[in-house]
Amino acid sequence: MLSQLIVSGLSFGSLYALVALAMVIIYKTSEVPNFGQGEMAMLSTFVAFTLLATHEYSFIVSFVGALLFAAALGVFLEFTFLRRAKDPNILSLILITLGFEMILYGLASWKWGADQRDFPFPVSDFDLINLGPAVMSYLNLATILITLVLMLMLFLFFRYTKVGIAMKATQQNAMAARINGIRTNRILSITWALSSMIGAVAGMLLAPIATLDPNLMLDPLLKGFASAVLGGMTSLVGAALGGYILGIIENLFGGYVSLEFKSIVAFGIIVLVLCFKPSGLFARHYVRKV
Amino acid sequence: MDMKRDYYEDIQLLDSKVLWFWFWMLMASLAAFPFMAPNYYIYMANYMAIHVIVTLGLNILVGYTGQISLGHAGFFAIGAYITVLSMTALHLPFLLALIVGALVSALFGFILGLPALRLEGPYLAIATLGFGMAITQVIGRWEIFGGRMGLQAPQITFGPYAVDSDRKMYFLIVTIAVLLVLAGRNLMKTRVGRAFIAIRDSDIAAETMGVNLVYYKTLAFAVSAFYAGIAGGLYAFMLGFINPTTFNFILSIYFLAFVIVGGLGSILGSIMGGIVMTWLLLELDKVQELPYLGQALIAFSEKWMNVAGLPNIASIIFGLIIILLVVFEPLGLYGFWIRTKIYWKTWPF
Numbered sequence: 199m200l201s202q203l204i205v206s207g208l209s210f211g212s213l214y215a216l217v218a219l220a221m222v223i224i225y226k227t228s229e230v231p232n233f234g235q236g237e238m239a240m241l242s243t244f245v246a247f248t249l250l251a252t253h254e255y256s257f258i259v260s261f262v263g264a265l266l267f268a269a270a271l272g273v274f275l276e277f278t279f280l281r282r283a284k285d286p287n288i289l290s291l292i293l294i295t296l297g298f299e300m301i302l303y304g305l306a307s308w309k310w311g312a313d314q315r316d317f318p319f320p321v322s323d324f325d326l327i328n329l330g331p332a333v334m335s336y337l338n339l340a341t342i343l344i345t346l347v348l349m350l351m352l353f354l355f356f357r358y359t360k361v362g363i364a365m366k367a368t369q370q371n372a373m374a375a376r377i378n379g380i381r382t383n384r385i386l387s388i389t390w391a392l393s394s395m396i397g398a399v400a401g402m403l404l405a406p407i408a409t410l411d412p413n414l415m416l417d418p419l420l421k422g423f424a425s426a427v428l429g430g431m432t433s434l435v436g437a438a439l440g441g442y443i444l445g446i447i448e449n450l451f452g453g454y455v456s457l458e459f460k461s462i463v464a465f466g467i468i469v470l471v472l473c474f475k476p477s478g479l480f481a482r483h484y485v486r487k488v
Numbered sequence: 489m490d491m492k493r494d495y496y497e498d499i500q501l502l503d504s505k506v507l508w509f510w511f512w513m514l515m516a517s518l519a520a521f522p523f524m525a526p527n528y529y530i531y532m533a534n535y536m537a538i539h540v541i542v543t544l545g546l547n548i549l550v551g552y553t554g555q556i557s558l559g560h561a562g563f564f565a566i567g568a569y570i571t572v573l574s575m576t577a578l579h580l581p582f583l584l585a586l587i588v589g590a591l592v593s594a595l596f597g598f599i600l601g602l603p604a605l606r607l608e609g610p611y612l613a614i615a616t617l618g619f620g621m622a623i624t625q626v627i628g629r630w631e632i633f634g635g636r637m638g639l640q641a642p643q644i645t646f647g648p649y650a651v652d653s654d655r656k657m658y659f660l661i662v663t664i665a666v667l668l669v670l671a672g673r674n675l676m677k678t679r680v681g682r683a684f685i686a687i688r689d690s691d692i693a694a695e696t697m698g699v700n701l702v703y704y705k706t707l708a709f710a711v712s713a714f715y716a717g718i719a720g721g722l723y724a725f726m727l728g729f730i731n732p733t734t735f736n737f738i739l740s741i742y743f744l745a746f747v748i749v750g751g752l753g754s755i756l757g758s759i760m761g762g763i764v765m766t767w768l769l770l771e772l773d774k775v776q777e778l779p780y781l782g783q784a785l786i787a788f789s790e791k792w793m794n795v796a797g798l799p800n801i802a803s804i805i806f807g808l809i810i811i812l813l814v815v816f817e818p819l820g821l822y823g824f825w826i827r828t829k830i831y832w833k834t835w836p837f
Contacts (some may be wrong), residue, residue, distance in 0.1 A: 229729075231610040231614060233558075233613075233617075250808070254548045279811050287557060290818065293744070293810055294815075296810060297811035298807065298811075299741065299808040300741060300806050301804050302805060303738065307797050308793045308797040346571045375699070414623075420617065420618055420621050423617065423618070462626060465619060466615060469615060472611055
């Protein structure tokens with residue numbers, strides 16, 4: 199029972215980790231928690247669904263198509279709206295991302311309505327592999343593997359590519375980065391594209407487990423925030439670990455305490471972490487300048 | 489003209505005879521309205537009054553105290569459910585039940601205010617977001633709250649009188665709304681209101697000046713939740729039926745949108761925001777019936793989108809309004825009103 203709960207917790211946890219990573223990447227550069235993250239991922243998932251089911255492209259083509267769409271969407275939102283905010287303070291930035299959330303949610307509900315759809319995924323959720331004391335579906339395994347590969351790619355990207363290093367520089371000190379010849383505005387757009395693509399992957403991996411409707415990402419959005427807060431909003435590794443920890447804790451709570459109230463674990467964790475260690479488990483302490 | 493000579497002049501509710509005159513004119517027209525307007529408009533006015541109450545409450549928190557909340561649908565839901573439950577299960581009279589509901593909501597506001605002491609900006613937004621979602625889920629799962637099926641609101645009676653039509657509801661709701669707006673205006677002119685504003689401008693400076701942050705921050709949350717609770721209680725009886733899906737995350741953002749549209753940190757703005765946005769919300773709900781535009785939208789939906797999903801256009805338009813206002817007119821309708829007023833006051837110049 200215990201190992202089974204942990205194994206399935208890991209698979210949910212990797213989805214949370216992806217959402218949390220997508221948020222932290224934006225939070226570090228734009229200094230705003232992106233409340234539109236979930237809906238951006240949801241819309242990209244719908245694009246993948248349309249390519250797959252309506253236009254009957256192969257899965258790979260649809261997947262790549264959705265990623266391209268996600269990147270374009272991220273750049274579009276950043277360029278058209280976020281950059282226009284004059285003299286932005288934190289409240290207005292949050293409001294702008296909430297605006298994205300509503301626009302995208304409205305668009306998706308308008309186009310795809312309230313019908314629930316099944317997202318066809320090439321890996322089955324019903325064939326199981328035996329892992330000694332626990333079983334795992336192929337889909338769960340694929341989720342965990344894809345997430346790990348993606349994280350490795352992100353690590354390499356931030357470590358070895360020019361764009362990745364420029365992104366890190368912009369996150370640390372935008373002014374200094376600018377002086378050193380980095381086009382920080384362009385980097386900001388690329389950050390949004392990257393984050394949106396990571397979110398889209400999470401959405402497409404979640405859709406076959408859940409049902410595909412405009413509410414797909416509302417709950418994972420909160421879980422992603424909880425993971426990011428748990429691991430530390432300023433640390434990529436922390437956010438990823440936070441996702442796994444949250445997935446496992448949540449599953450254990452569901453298994454041993456109460457299945458009904460499983461979904462308030464995320465809120466409880468947010469409040470506890472923020473009360474006792476606001477910087478998160480894995481991030482350096484943050485001091486506010488007066 | 490606008491000069492205040494002493495403190496007591498400054499804290500008066502309305503500071504000139506002209507304003508008092510217009511105030512009583514407004515009261516008279518509010519009283520006369522239900523006898524002249526058709527039923528649909530009375531329903532709309534009820535809706536507006538309820539939204540004005542929430543908007544004002546949220547504005548006290550966001551606009552005056554500078555603490556963001558994305559979980560006000562949670563307080564709204566608590567108010568609605570506790571009011572209905574204390575009438576059906578405890579058999580309290582309506583007004584008492586309404587106050588009980590609001591007080592329970594205020595208690596939750598106080599509790600949510602505690603972590604807010606250590607949080608700011610993005611973190612607070614996330615915590616309150618989590619609160620709003622948790623409330624909806626708990627209500628949806630718990631049997632006493634009717635689970636997914638929701639609750640039926642009982643009939644309100646005052647002695648022999650039954651409040652059984654929109655017109656009778658109107659007097660109840662609008663009276664409460666007027667009282668709460670006056671109370672809000674009064675609150676902002678007292679020590680408490682000034683403490684809120686000081687916290688918004690800079691909490692550290694306020695603390696240095698002797699403002700008790702623990703007390704006033706939690707108080708701001710409690711007051712704001714109290715308003716939302718009252719509005720929620722009234723809302724339950726206006727609809728006659730509540731279920732958890734009504735109080736979702738989107739509703740919290742709608743409330744925030746009302747505040748932004750009206751204008752942060754302004755009582756008049758809250759009233760304008762609540763009224764204008766409710767009107768827009770109700771109109772957009774039946775957007776396909778609008779002349780010309782409705783036809784065009786239906787044609788567009790048939791070609792590209794989905795006709796059944798057309799009412800969701802409200803969400804898109806609200807989102808756009810929020811973004812455009814934040815970018816171009818951060819003070820909202822109130823800022824627009826002030827500029828128009830100043831323009832005409834000094835007109836030829």
